Amino acid sequence: MIALSLAEIADITGGRPHDIPDPSVRITGPVVIDSRQVEAGSLFAAFAGEHVDGHDYAERAVASGAAAVLAARPVDVPAIVVADVEKALGALARAVVERLGTDVVALTGSAGKTSTKDLIAQVLQTHAPTVWTPGSLNNEIGLPLTALRATEETRHLVLEMGARGIGHIAYLTGLTPPRIGLVLNVGTAHIGEFGGREQIAQAKGELVEALPSEAEGGIAVLNADDPLVRAMSARTKARTVLFGEADDADVRASEVRMTPAGQPSFTLHTPTGCGEVTLRLYGEHHVSNALAAAAVAHVLGMSTEEIATALSGAGTLSRWRMEVTGRADGVTIVNDAYNANPESMRAALRALAAMGGTARADGGRTWAVLGPMAELGDASLAEHDAVGRLAVRLNVSKLVAVGGREASWLQLGAYNEGSWGEESVVVSDAQAAIDLLRSELRPGDVVLVKASRSVGLERVALALLSGEGEVADR
Template sequence: MIPMTLSEIATATGGVLHTTDGSPTVTAPLAFDSRHPAPGALFACLTGALADGHDFAAHAVAQGAVAVLAQRPVRAPAVLVPDVLTAMSDLARTVHRHYDGTTIGITGSAGKTTTKDLLAHLLAAHGPTVANRASFNNEIGFPVTVTGVRPDTRYLVLEMGARGKGHIQTLCDIAGPGISTVLGIGSAHVGEFGSREAIADAKAEIVRALPATGTAVLNADDPLVTAMAREHAGPILTFGTGEGADVRATGIGAVEGRPFFTLRHHDQAAPVQLALHGRHNTTNALAAAATALAAGVPFDTVAAALPEARMTTGGRMAVTTRTDDVTIINDAFNASPESVLAALDALTEVGRGRRRVAVLGEMAELGEASTAWHRRVADAAARAGLARLLVVGTGEDADTLAAAYTAATGTAPDRHTPDTVGAAARSLLLPGDVLLVKGAHALGLDTVANQLLTV
């Protein structure tokens, strides 16, 4: 963190000092896990459904935290505030005001975390970079990330999630971006927003938050995203696969599921072979490349760094081959309809010439479109030529998925709960198989996939 004394933090948060004279200096980001605060951190005593951070304040300080943010006196040096979550945002806002590097915001219905990880790699090749850990893109993780900037940080990459109108604007009020990247508008959370157009309007808040000199980086392949150019009078940079995109990919193909293409920008061109699997990651790579170029990273640096970029966050197209030659594709962190279809395509490519198995969980928050989407996924699973399909879930959506797959293939899938599917999958895998695990985050299939990594 940009160093701040406890007195300065109290001023920023409207808090009062408790058992401290205010002189100690916080030098590390906010922390909310008392077991692993970075030395010099400020521990936030958040209250959750299962635990109260106030009970762990003393332990956090013993583990290296300088002090804590708390709503009541604790047995540790503290800044006492009316509300810890609000204080975290207030502190992050103050830190960001003192930050003079480039702030980049990323949003979209799918691909945010992948693009963030790729972009962080590209930027780090050009200067010190701070980015969200995992998917810390909400009101808790966002302030933690912002307070991670240091005096020498050149780039701050902020993934921004939204579950309703105004959510992204609230995050932008904490740390306004100088570059805003919008990936695409899908069907994730359409049940909450009501329509893809409503989702687009909420995502466009990241473009509206730009200063006049800021740059909007927009997906030229998505009409709902390109329309956001109307929201910004400043520079626009587009990415995509069509001729009209400023940063584009041509000659797209794949080798064992890993995409390759020629990256182009103006008269510059370079061949790229991604380390990631899945052709859909071509779009995420283009978004990362375009954003890095908008941030001033030279084209040659981007082209050289992109093939070396890896996911640092698990559960997104993580492909691992076991000692018995079984390949596990863990794409189970979450499941929008578009991402499930892309994952099934990736399974087909990675598993070409091999026996293919899929564990598919029901999808959530799709509203009235849920039945249609589960039928469409079932049809895609049928076209994937699966040896076995295991459907996870006990609700109507899982019933729809199973029934539609049965109708398309004449074979009923196996039905399981999250507790039983791991053992079932393990029992049917044969050497050389390729297994995809994909489902809504609430099902916890990421844990199942990780358990299957060992023989």
């Protein structure tokens, strides 16, 4: 973060200094919400959560080097006391971003946000100093914490924005107003909370509504292949740039093909030229993500050659998202267990099927270890059934459905699609899946592990890679 005095922070947040002998003391370290992450000169923001109250760790934070605490009530250490810590953190982020004048790139979508954000960050980092959202810290707390990592050297600030309802993205764009807004897709993630895809589109489109006009430099980067996203051009004053495989896309792909390992390769076309890209990521769905990143890089001034080279060198930055690891015995584990929705589940299964071409040539099999997809509401049965059917259509060798009724729906879909033998099985929990796989895996097999974050199915992948029987909760 740029150095600010405690007096300046109190003024920005509307806070009241408490037990601060010298208001000119400056925050020179990061702003953190975990006392274990405190560094010398940090500002510790104390949040009162459901299970842990950060105010109880205020003394520990200062003892570890924090210059002060941002708190909702007085604590026995130097603090700035505010009415609402979350709102104060947001106000601080906005003030810092406005002072820096850095280019803010914001992105949202139902699926692929984090993978695309990681691609954008890696491409832009080759061009100029870039700060981006770590992992999926894309909410009212994570976004300002990311913005506050920016310094005077930061040229690009890439922020992922998530939403669970109407108004969420509008709020986030108010904290860190973007100049460039990217919308990836409108799917069915959280459809149980939104009520339908049209409502999801309404929420995602809040991003382009927040952009400055074309005359002021605003740019909306929209997916030409998604009708609900393409239609958002009517909701913005910004210039629209389309990406996708559509013929009229400003940034598009042609000659898309898959390598034997399941990695996509294509010709990238931009208004300034074309270049060849072979991604290090797995699955054809990453073509759209790469085009989105290319479109952002293009409008920020990078050449097509620079973009193609950077995309071809980019990897996975965030854990448990199509992490592909080969074991010494020839078994390949694909850990995509960070989260799941119908769109990302289908994409992961298609990636598994593509990787399975090489596996089957070597006598291996493909395994889909799948758990529940959360927050689908009334669509849950139909969506789980459809995923089970797709696994059969893609000729996945073994479907292991993990957990309660959703697992039975996955298997039901597979059964109704013609999987009547031992191709699919329901197991009660992650440990049961581990035990089954340990007894049946053989060299050459490829195992995909995927479910919603709340399921914690990454334990299966970690156990299969660790060589241990059971991996404790993390």
